[in-house]
Each structure stands twice: as structure tokens, then as C-alpha cells.
Amino acid sequence: MKITQVFTFEAAHRLPKVPETHRCHRMHGHSYRVELRLEGPVDRETGFVVDFFDIEAAFAPLHQQLDHRCLNDVAGLDNPTAENIAIWIWDRVRPALPQTVAVVVYETPTCWAEYQG
Ligand SMILES: Nc1nc2c(c(=O)[nH]1)N=C([C@H](O)[C@H](O)COP(=O)(O)OP(=O)(O)OP(=O)(O)O)CN2
Ligand SMILES: [Zn+2]
Numbered sequence: 001m002k003i004t005q006v007f008t009f010e011a012a013h014r015l016p017k018v019p020e021t022h023r024c025h026r027m028h029g030h031s032y033r034v035e036l037r038l039e040g041p042v043d044r045e046t047g048f049v050v051d052f053f054d055i056e057a058a059f060a061p062l063h064q065q066l067d068h069r070c071l072n073d074v075a076g077l078d079n080p081t082a083e084n085i086a087i088w089i090w091d092r093v094r095p096a097l098p099q100t101v102a103v104v105v106y107e108t109p110t111c112w113a114e115y116q117g
Contacts, residue, residue: 001039001040001041001042001049002037002038002039002049002101003037003038003039003049003050003052004035004036004037004038005035005036005038005052005055005056005059006033006034006035006036007033007034007036007059007063008031008032008033008034009031009032009034009063009066009067009068010029010030010031010032010067010068011029011030011032011066011067011068011069011070011071012027012028012029012069012070012071013027013028013029013030013070013071013072013080014026014027014028014072015079015080015081016072016078016079017079027070030107030108032066032085032105032106032107033105033106033109033112034059034089034103034104034105034106035102035103035104035106036055036059036089036093036097036100036103037100037101037102037103037104038050038055038097038099038100038101039099039101040099049099050097050099054097055097058093058096058097059093062089062092062093066085071085074088076088081113082105082106082107082111082112082113083105083113083115085105085113086103086104086105086113086114086115087103087115089103089105090103090115090117094117101116101117102114102115102116103115
């Protein structure tokens with residue numbers, strides 16, 4: 001069974017590795033959307049793969065570090081592309097939620113990165 005929980009956060013960033021002429025070299029912001037996708041058997045007793053409340057609790061400290069921040073200032077996110085944010089979240093959420101099979105980070109409704117480890 002596959003389950004997904006969606007989170008959102010607002011943040012500013014700039015991409016230091018693109019040329020100065022690239023518009024993303026300048027500080028700007030996004031309304032990010034994160035999907036945590038989990039997979040596993042349905043527990044016969046609870047009917048859950050994982051309780052959505054437990055997923056929310058595992059993501060809460062990461063949300064705290066990301067929401068209304070300048071992502072370049074977050075430890076480990078000096079180059080905060082959607083790809084690197086997805087890896088950053090995976091590395092921190094997977095120990096608490098080993099059923100995680102993908103982290104998807106949307107920078108805009110039409111651009112996203114998906115990391116599967
Ligand atoms: N592979 C990646 N490419 C780009 C990333 C990224 O994380 N991974 N990031 C950016 C910039 O952050 C940029 O801000 C993306 O947003 P935006 O310029 O708003 O992109 P849109 O396509 O939505 O812009 P429109 O104004 O709607 O055309 C760039 N590349
Ligand atoms: Zn951007």
C-alpha cells in the first residue's frame with residue numbers, strides 16, 4: 001500500500017552556482033510543496049501503513065527549520081535547489097520513517113524534484 005502526506009512551506013533562496021545573469025542567482029521566494037511518499041503493509045489492527053499523525057510529527061522539526069527561512073542559511077542547504085532540498089529532507093526523515101520511498105519537492109506547481117534514495 002502507498003500513502004502520501006503533503007506539507008507546504010514558504011521560503012527565500014538564491015542559487016549561488018548559476019551564472020550571475022541567471023535570474024535565480026538573485027534572492028527570491030517560493031511557496032514550496034513537499035510530498036512524503038511511504039509504502040508498506042497495512043497493519044491489520046490499525047488499518048494504517050503509518051499513522052498520518054506520526055508522519056506529521058516526524059516532519060515538524062524539518063518544517064520548523066525550513067518555513068519562513070532563507071534556505072541558504074540552513075545547515076546543509078547552501079545550494080538550495082529543489083533536488084538538494086529533497087535529498088536534505090530524505091536524509092533527515094528516513095531514520096524516523098523508514099517506510100519512506102520518495103520525497104518530492106515542488107518549487108512551483110510545474111517544477112519539482114523527486115528523490116528515492
Ligand atoms: N533543476 C532545477 N532547475 C532549477 C531550479 C531547481 O531547483 N532545479 N531552480 C530554479 C529557480 O529556483 C527558479 O526560481 C525556479 O522558479 P521560476 O523561475 O519561478 O520558474 P518558473 O518556470 O515557474 O518561471 P515562470 O516565471 O513561470 O516562467 C531554476 N531552475
Ligand atoms: Zn527559486
